[in-house]
Each structure stands twice: as C-alpha cells, then as structure tokens.
Amino acid sequence: MRADSSMRADRPRKTTHAARKTSSAVRKTVLRKTSVAARKNPLVLGAAALTAVAALLTAALVIRAESGEDGNSTPTAGIDLERRITDYTARFGADTGYLEPRRADRQAVARAVGLLLDGHRDQAAARLDALDFDLRTITDSATGRRYAEIADRTDTGPTPRGWGRVYVDLSAPARWSVQIPHPVADARTEQLGVGALRGSPGGVLVLAGAHRDAGVGDAADVAHRRYTVFAAVCAELAERGLPGIQIHGFADDSAPGYDVIASTGRASRESRADARTLANALRARDFEVCRAWVRSCPLEGRTNEQGRAAAAQDSTFLHVEFANAIRTDRREAARAVAAVNVVTARWAKRTPHPGATG
Structure with a gap:
C-alpha cells in the first residue's frame, strides 16, 4: 500500500575541511617550489613538474579517501549507513524518471553480485564498472561493520536510471536478505531495512532505485515487475538458497485493527x-x-514477483507489511526491527549455501 513521506533535500557528499585544507596547502607549496626551481635552472623544470604531479595526485587521493569515494577495497570510515541510504532515497519522487534495463544489463548486475558473494571481488568490480556501477567498501559508524556497496553511478547525474543499490555484510558469509522494493513510497521502509541489516550478520540489503510511480506505467514497481535489476538480484539470492524478508508499508485504514500483515506470498x-x-x-x-497462512488478510503479497521466484527455488520468503503508525514512530519502528531480527538471527546461524561466501 502506498504511503506518503516528507522529502529531504539531497545533500551531496563533501570532502572534509582537513582534506580540502591539506590539498590547498600541497598545491600552493608545489606550484611555488616549481616556479622557483624553473627560474633558477630551466633544466630542472621537468623534474620539478614530475614532483608537482606526484604531489597533486597524492593530495587527490587524500581527498578521495576522506570523502568516502574509494572505489576499491579500502574501507571508508565513519559513515552512518542509515543516513547514507536516507540521503540517497530522499531524491526519489514519482516524477524522477526510470529506465527499464535490458535483459543483459539486469543479468550482468545479478552475476556481479554472485561473484562478490563467491569472493571474486575484482571480477565483480570489473563487471560492475562496465555497467556504470561502483563497488566500494564502507564502514558503518553505528556498528563498526564493513559492507560492500554496489551503487548505480547514474543516480548522481541528471538522468538517473533508478536501478538501485545492494549492500553486502562483509563480516560473515551471506546467509539471508532484506528487500526494500518501495522506498519513500512506503515511507521509512528503507530505514527498517537498515535496522534489519544491522541486527544480524551475513545480511544482504537489496534496495530499489526509484519511487514505485517513477517511469512509464508501473515499470518501477519492482515488487510486481519481473524484468528489473531488483528482481534479478533477488532471484540470484534465492537460487543460492538465501532466505529473504521483503518489507512493505500500508496506510493505517487499509487493515483496521492490525499493525502488521505477515505472509509467505507464494513461497x-x-x-x-x-x-x-x-x-x-x-x-x-x-x-x-494478521497471519495470512491462518486467515484471509489484505495485502498478502500473492502476486509478488520475488515471492514467486523464491517459490520456484524452494527458498524461504517472508512478505511483511507494517502500518504507517509503526514505521513513522521511531520507538515503534525499533520494536518492529527487533522482532524481525529474531528471524534473521536464526537465519544467520544456518549453514550457508555452498556458493555463498563472505
């Protein structure tokens, strides 16, 4: 069910004051010394220029590392994962556009995720780079846990494709997933997803990259569309036997008397x-x-594409709808996440699929 949420202005990442100050000081010092050396002896100009280039490259690397823009395996420090994802989804809107991926594109992203889970990071990074995706490692400041982040580069440009993000816990083998198909449209479901990811090791967070009403028709409604990057990644995880929980939200008057609707979809x-x-x-x-396997409930998720894919693989799938009053109250949301973590903690202790490695 759809729910409105307030939109926060997008705040692009900024380099730290220390990094900018260091870069400026290095640049000024290098240029001054190069100029002096050239005046005294033109023959040293070439060597001085090489020194200048090396120093400026070093300064650029300092800025890149401190601004959290490392595309390699070096973890960035001090990133609040919830803030990072909230800032990302804050730009989502029904009019932000969405580009339907080609079959080759969605399959390639899913295969790259599989390579990452199998421990082939370099191969995964190369495939993702060819698709205009970044693969970086971030460290969540709230937990100290390291995550691989797969992010669509076009989301920072004027015409985002809206293909989403994937976060993989690097502290343990991948053993379960939490899926957020309707960020912003189902208000604060992405925050519930972060809470679930933080709660148990071995999690994979799959996050849709656009508002469900973006694009043409229902093209961006990834919970009900098979031909999306989101669906391809979730199918890859289901094929590996990873149980998944998909989090949705409903308006309070859609199911009077209930706080949560829990179902297994078609799994x-x-x-x-x-x-x-x-x-x-x-x-x-x-x-x-409302337990959908006991009685008839609204919003049971019977037509959910990820549930169908999980059923085809005999993989566990839970479809959970939270009322707006639960999602938008921090204390209530924390209690809901604690309940979800009871299940994910059990999943984290199960023997992982042979193909799912950290």
Missing part, C-alpha cells in the same frame, strides 16, 4: 515456520498481526 510451506517465528516475535512486542 513454499517451509517458509511458514519462519513466518510463525516472526509473527510470535511481533505479538510478543504487543503488535497485532
């Missing part, structure tokens, strides 16, 4: 044990839960 019966664990954890925290 196999094996999903029900985990669904019952989640429902019990929610009820233990005083949430009223």
Whole structure:
C-alpha cells in the first residue's frame, strides 16, 4: 500500500575541511617550489613538474579517501549507513524518471553480485564498472561493520536510471536478505531495512532505485515487475538458497485493527515456520498481526514477483507489511526491527549455501 513521506533535500557528499585544507596547502607549496626551481635552472623544470604531479595526485587521493569515494577495497570510515541510504532515497519522487534495463544489463548486475558473494571481488568490480556501477567498501559508524556497496553511478547525474543499490555484510558469509522494493513510497521502509541489516550478520540489503510511480506505467514497481535489476538480484539470492524478508508499508485504514500483515506470498510451506517465528516475535512486542497462512488478510503479497521466484527455488520468503503508525514512530519502528531480527538471527546461524561466501 502506498504511503506518503516528507522529502529531504539531497545533500551531496563533501570532502572534509582537513582534506580540502591539506590539498590547498600541497598545491600552493608545489606550484611555488616549481616556479622557483624553473627560474633558477630551466633544466630542472621537468623534474620539478614530475614532483608537482606526484604531489597533486597524492593530495587527490587524500581527498578521495576522506570523502568516502574509494572505489576499491579500502574501507571508508565513519559513515552512518542509515543516513547514507536516507540521503540517497530522499531524491526519489514519482516524477524522477526510470529506465527499464535490458535483459543483459539486469543479468550482468545479478552475476556481479554472485561473484562478490563467491569472493571474486575484482571480477565483480570489473563487471560492475562496465555497467556504470561502483563497488566500494564502507564502514558503518553505528556498528563498526564493513559492507560492500554496489551503487548505480547514474543516480548522481541528471538522468538517473533508478536501478538501485545492494549492500553486502562483509563480516560473515551471506546467509539471508532484506528487500526494500518501495522506498519513500512506503515511507521509512528503507530505514527498517537498515535496522534489519544491522541486527544480524551475513545480511544482504537489496534496495530499489526509484519511487514505485517513477517511469512509464508501473515499470518501477519492482515488487510486481519481473524484468528489473531488483528482481534479478533477488532471484540470484534465492537460487543460492538465501532466505529473504521483503518489507512493505500500508496506510493505517487499509487493515483496521492490525499493525502488521505477515505472509509467505507464494513461497513454499517451509517458509511458514519462519513466518510463525516472526509473527510470535511481533505479538510478543504487543503488535497485532494478521497471519495470512491462518486467515484471509489484505495485502498478502500473492502476486509478488520475488515471492514467486523464491517459490520456484524452494527458498524461504517472508512478505511483511507494517502500518504507517509503526514505521513513522521511531520507538515503534525499533520494536518492529527487533522482532524481525529474531528471524534473521536464526537465519544467520544456518549453514550457508555452498556458493555463498563472505
């Protein structure tokens, strides 16, 4: 169900004051020394110029590292993952546009994710670079945990494709996923996703890259579209046997009397044990839960494409809808995340699929 949320102005990343000051000082010193050397002896100009280039490159690397723009494996420090994702999704709107990916593109992104999970980071990075995606490592300041971030470079340009992001916990083998198909449209579901990712090791966060109403028709509604990067990545994870939980939001009057609607979509019966664990954890925290495997509930997710893909692989899939009053109240949201983490903690302890490595 759709829910409105306030839009925050996008704030592009800035280099730190120390980095800018260091760069400026290096540049001025190098240029001054080069000029003096050239006046005294023109023959040393070439050597001085080489020294200048080396120093300026060093300064650029300092800025790049301190601004969190490292595209290699060196982790950046002090990044609040929730703020990073909130700043990213703040620009989403129904009029921001969306480009439908070609089959080759969506499959290539999914294969790159698979390579990363298999420990082939360099190969994954090369494939992603050819697709205009960045692969970098960030360190979450709230947990100290390192994550690989796969991000569409076009999202910083004038015409974003809206193909989304993937975050992979590097502290443990990948064992489960949390999926956010409707960020902003289902207000604050992306924040719930971050909370779930932080709560248990071995998680993979799959985040849609556009508002569900962006683009033409329902092209950007990734929960109900098979031919998207989001669907391809989730299918890759399901093929590896990773259980997944997909988080949605509904307006309070869409299911009066309920705080949460929990279902397994079209997934196999094996999903029900985990669904019952989640429902019990929610009820233990005083949430009223509609259990779709017990009674008829609205918004059961029967037409969800990721649920269908999971069912085809006999992989566990949970479809969870949270009322707006839960998502937009920080205390209530924290309690909801704690319930979700009861399930993900169990998933984190399971033997990972042979192909899913850290």
